[in-house]
Amino acid sequence: MSDYDFDLFVIGAGSGGVRASRVAAAHGAKVAVAEEFRVGGTCVIRGCVPKKLLIYGAHFAEDLKDARRFGWNVPDCGFEWQTLRDNVLGEVDRLEGLYRNTLDSNKVELIGERATVAGPHTVKLASGREITAKYILVATGAWPVTPDVEGAEHGITSNEVFHLDECPKRIVIVGGGYIANEFAGIFHQLGSHVTIVNRSSTLLRGYDESIRDRLLQISTVKGINFRFNAQMERIEKDKDGSLHVHFKDGDPVSCDVLMFATGRTPNLDGLGLESAGVELSDKGAIKVDDYSRTSCESIYAVGDVTDRLQLTPVAIREGHAFADTVFGDNPRTVDYGCVPSAVFSHPPLAGVGMTEAEAKNRLGTVKVYTSDFRPMKNVLAGREERALYKMIVDATTDRVVGLHMIGPDAPEILQAAAIAVKAGLTKQDFDDTVALHPSMAEELVLLK
Structure with a gap:
């Protein structure tokens, strides 16, 4: 008999957590995973999957126009945001069901509560119940950063954008990374007037300069507006719901929706890692070794909480390598060299x-x-x-x-x-x- 309730307790049922749970269970471990929201994590629920479906939907704007040049008598077409939104959310529901079935078919116990670390081998559920495990895996992902500026509560992030009641006539997107540029392309094609506001003069830092310059050129020609080196001062909301973004320099910009795409931070608030002596980096991420082990030998971490590479396929590989290492008698690490990446801009x-x-x-x-x-x-x-x-x-x-x-x-x-x-x-x-x-x-x- 084990001295613990479970061999492995996973906090977070996203891409990394689900893969680690499934593989560990296949190796014979008794596994439980706690998820306070929905199974599938950022990628499936509020990230790459629903976003890519919106991108497909937005592409029809140009495809329908181009079709006429190829001989198709396409009439002027109207667009219904609610139809696209609801169909995308329906697909998210379907995928979440598949993820749940994966855990169930591998005999992984799914606990629909928030779990926090209470010690090297103990987690505490929101209900007050305490559970012990030989190993704990933290896979809680990352969370959008909201700028510290007056009126920021009037804005939304990529978490909420999939649930908008209507497609905005005017949208301001704050940020210069992949999320900002992807949603700029989406909403522009759907008919919104789009303005990207960036505090620096560089888009898509880390990508090749020639490629990102070409995107800026194409986006500008399409009609997307850019405001560089812009430092927000405050956001005001009118009685009619419209927003006005004020800057330290230059004229304000008015919009119907303000979206923050200003980065993501490891989702660790209130997780109790200090109770087990888990060390964090200067950026607030969990420090891990090559095998995803933290400074506490019984606690591991994979995915965006470690701030190695915030990519879904990387989290999946880290979760798989962890399970093989700890439960499969096959120590493996992840090779972070030559990892391809993409921006699904337009x-x-x-x-x-x-x-x-x-x-x-x-x-x-x-x-x-x-x-x-x-x-x-x-x-x-x-x-x-x-x-x-x-x-x-x-x-x-x-x-x-x-x-x-x-x-x-x-x-x-x-x-x-x-x-x-x-x-x-x-x-x-x-x-x-x-x-x-x-x-x-x-x-x-x-x-x-």
């Missing part, structure tokens, strides 16, 4: 490996190959919008160390190309591959 961009600036700093001498072209569909549709592909090569070894692109289906193309970068293939390997014509992806093997 158009989308994607990248893997080093940017041009990073490669020059780390390698010294590099070769850069680009293809700046108009996709075939855009040509016939009468759109001037151009795609840009960029390959970064180590001049000494001829190894491809980075691929970055913006254009239709860029993330879909990059996923396969990322395998080549991860494998350390050379520019010559790309050149030796016969092009698949006509396609946009063929540009990757034709770069000069």
Whole structure:
């Protein structure tokens, strides 16, 4: 008989927590997972899945217009936000049910309460019940940051945006990262007047400069407004519900919806980690070793609470590696090198490996190959919008160390190309591959 109620107690049923629970149970562990809200976490409930469905919906705005150039007699079409919203939320409900079924079929006990850490081997539920476990895994994800500015309570975050009663006529999005640019594209295509407000002069920090500059250029031409180096002073709300965003410099901006996309922070408030001596970083994230173990040997953490890479596939791999290590007698770590990422803006961009600036700093001498072209569909549709592909090569070894692109289906193309970068293939390997014509992806093997 075990000295504990469970072999593993997981706090948080998001992507990392569900994967860790399922795999640990498959290894024979007795597992429980506590979730105070809904199963599926940020990605399924209020993140990448519903957002991508909104992006699909928004794309029809241009697709319907373009169809006329391809011979389709498409009439002027109206758009109903409520229909898209409700269908997206219905899909979220369906996916949550699948996640619950996964836990149930693997004999993982799901506890629908908030759980906090009460000691190295003890958790306390909101009901007051205490449960013991040989190991505790913290997988509570991250939470949107709200700026400390007067009137901030009038704004929303990405948590609430999926539940709006109507599509706003005017929306101000504060932030310059992937969430800001993705929702700017969504609402612009759905007919909103969009303004992005950014406190710095840089969008999408960390992505290749040429690619992010192209997105800014395209977004501006489409009609999205940008306000850089803007420091908010206060937000006022009129009786009719409209908002006015005031800045320390410049004129205020009026809108119907104000959305904050100003970053995410590890979701650890009130979790009780101090009771087990779990150390946090200067940024408020849980410190972990290569095996996701915290400073308390019985407590582990995976996903966005560790602030390693805030990406769903990374959290899933961390959860799987943890379960294999602790319960599967197969110690494994996660390789964070060459992790591909994408921004589902309009158009989308994607990248893997080093940017041009990073490669020059780390390698010294590099070769850069680009293809700046108009996709075939855009040509016939009468759109001037151009795609840009960029390959970064180590001049000494001829190894491809980075691929970055913006254009239709860029993330879909990059996923396969990322395998080549991860494998350390050379520019010559790309050149030796016969092009698949006509396609946009063929540009990757034709770069000069």
